[in-house]
Amino acid sequence: MKEKQKLTLKDFEKASSNNELLQIIKQKKISIDKVNKKLFYEEELRRLQIELVKLQRWVSKNRKRVVILFEGRDAAGKGGTIRRFTEHLNPRSMRVVALAKPTEVEQGQWYFRRYIRRLPNPGEIVFFDRSWYNRAVVEPVMGFCSEEQYQKFIVQVPEFEHMLYEDGTIIIKFWFSILKEEQLSRFKSRISTPLKRWKFSPVDQKGQELWDKYTHYREQMFSKTHTSYSPWITVKANDKEIARLESIRYVLSQFEYDGKDEALTTLLPDPNVVMRYYRSSKRLN
Numbered sequence: 405m406k407e408k409q410k411l412t413l414k415d416f417e418k419a420s421s422n423n424e425l426l427q428i429i430k431q432k433k434i435s436i437d438k439v440n441k442k443l444f445y446e447e448e449l450r451r452l453q454i455e456l457v458k459l460q461r462w463v464s465k466n467r468k469r470v471v472i473l474f475e476g477r478d479a480a481g482k483g484g485t486i487r488r489f490t491e492h493l494n495p496r497s498m499r500v501v502a503l504a505k506p507t508e509v510e511q512g513q514w515y516f517r518r519y520i521r522r523l524p525n526p527g528e529i530v531f532f533d534r535s536w537y538n539r540a541v542v543e544p545v546m547g548f549c550s551e552e553q554y555q556k557f558i559v560q561v562p563e564f565e566h567m568l569y570e571d572g573t574i575i576i577k578f579w580f581s582i583l584k585e586e587q588l589s590r591f592k593s594r595i596s597t598p599l600k601r602w603k604f605s606p607v608d609q610k611g612q613e614l615w616d617k618y619t620h621y622r623e624q625m626f627s628k629t630h631t632s633y634s635p636w637i638t639v640k641a642n643d644k645e646i647a648r649l650e651s652i653r654y655v656l657s658q659f660e661y662d663g664k665d666e667a668l669t670t671l672l673p674d675p676n677v678v679m680r681y682y683r684s685s686k687r688l689n
Contacts, residue, residue, distance in 0.1 A: 409434060445645045451669040452652045453492045460529060462661035464497045467526035469573045472655065473535040476580030477618060478608045479590035481644045485580070486531050488648045489655075493529070502533035505548075515539060515557060516564055523573065536561065537577075540625040545617050546607060558628050565634040575634050576658065578651055579622075579681075580641040584615050626681045636681040650677040 409432040419425035422443060429436050463470055472489075474482040486500055501522045510518050516536055524530040534542075539557040543549040549557075565575060582590075591612070594604040611618065630636045637654060641647040653673040656664070664671065 441645075445649065448649050448669055449488060449652075451667070452649060452656065452671075453488070455656050455664070455667050455671065456489060456652065457492055458663045459656060459659055459661045460493050460497060462659065463529055464494075464527040465662075469524040469526060470529040471524060471532065471568070471573060471575045472529065473532045473537065473575070473577045474580065475534060475537050475541075475578065476639075476641065477582060477587055478611045479587050479594070479603075480580035480582045481641045481647055482578075482580055483533055483603075484644060485648045485651055486533055489531060489652060497527055498529050498531075499524075500531045500533060501535075515553070516560070523568070536564075537625065537629075540629065541618060541621045542607070544621050545614055546610065558624070561629050562631055562634070565629075565631070569633040574658075576655060577634060577636050579626075579636055579638045580647060581638055582641050584612065586642045588612055630681045638679055638681055640677050646674075646677060650674050654678045 411429065411432070411434065415428050416425070419428055426436065426439070426443075429439065462468075474486055476482055483502075490498060490500060499522070503518065503522075506518060519532075519536045522530060522532075536557075539549055539554060540561070544551075544554045568575060591604060591608060594600040594608075626636055639647050639651050639654075650673045653671055656667075656671045657673060
């Protein structure tokens with residue numbers, strides 16, 4: 405039986421570029437499906453991040469206010485996606501907001517107040533790693549708010565977002581959707597990886613136990629807060645890399661920024677990955 409060929413240290417030393425390395429791999433008839441997928445992802449991400457830099461420059465120049473919300477079950481990939489959005493942006497006109505639980509003083513204030521303080525100034529993009537929608541799903545599931553507080557929120561949030569819309573704030577609301585099995589796999593990865601262990605919390609653990617309850621409140625949230633002026637955009641996120649690329653494409657597709665026609669890749673998101681809530685309601689997890 406013919407021995408399977410492998411890459412050697414000498415092969416890596418001989419190759420001065422990714423293309424040369426790929427040629428060596430091809431000559432040895434080694435399967436490179438995973439390699440090709442990774443290289444495609446890295447190149448696409450680079451091209452899309454160039455467009456994000458252009459978009460940010462346009463937002464700043466035109467004094468636009470942009471809010472992008474990232475919601476989803478625990479371990480859905482929200483934080484990792486935000487990092488790919490922001491890693492090459494100018495920090496002077498961009499912020500990431502990831503709030504801790506409200507203080508005692510904040511608990512006595514109007515619920516939206518602490519979020520209003522973090523909304524974008526003219527010329528700024530703000531990314532919310534979880535948002536005011538904590539009260540729509542996580543808080544009622546975990547018992548962190550009363551039924552009265554929940555009902556008041558559900559009534560007020562469309563009005564709150566409509567006021568922002570009328571005042572010129574652009575809001576994009578993402579929901580990252582994953583399978584229950586995929587969430588469990590990611591939890592196990594967090595626990596077994598020292599650099600990721602900090603991400604795992606007792607609330608995360610409850611995510612598996614209370615899966616159906618999360619589903620119920622998520623559906624309630626969609627049905628009562630998906631509006632024409634502030635729609636929910638769902639992202640199939642079982643494949644993290646695809647979810648990152650397609651969510652960036654979606655954001656870019658929403659703006660007519662300077663230099664958009666010179667993009668080196670498509671800026672139209674895959675409709676089988678990114679879609680409005682009403683198209684995805686029967687297929688969500």
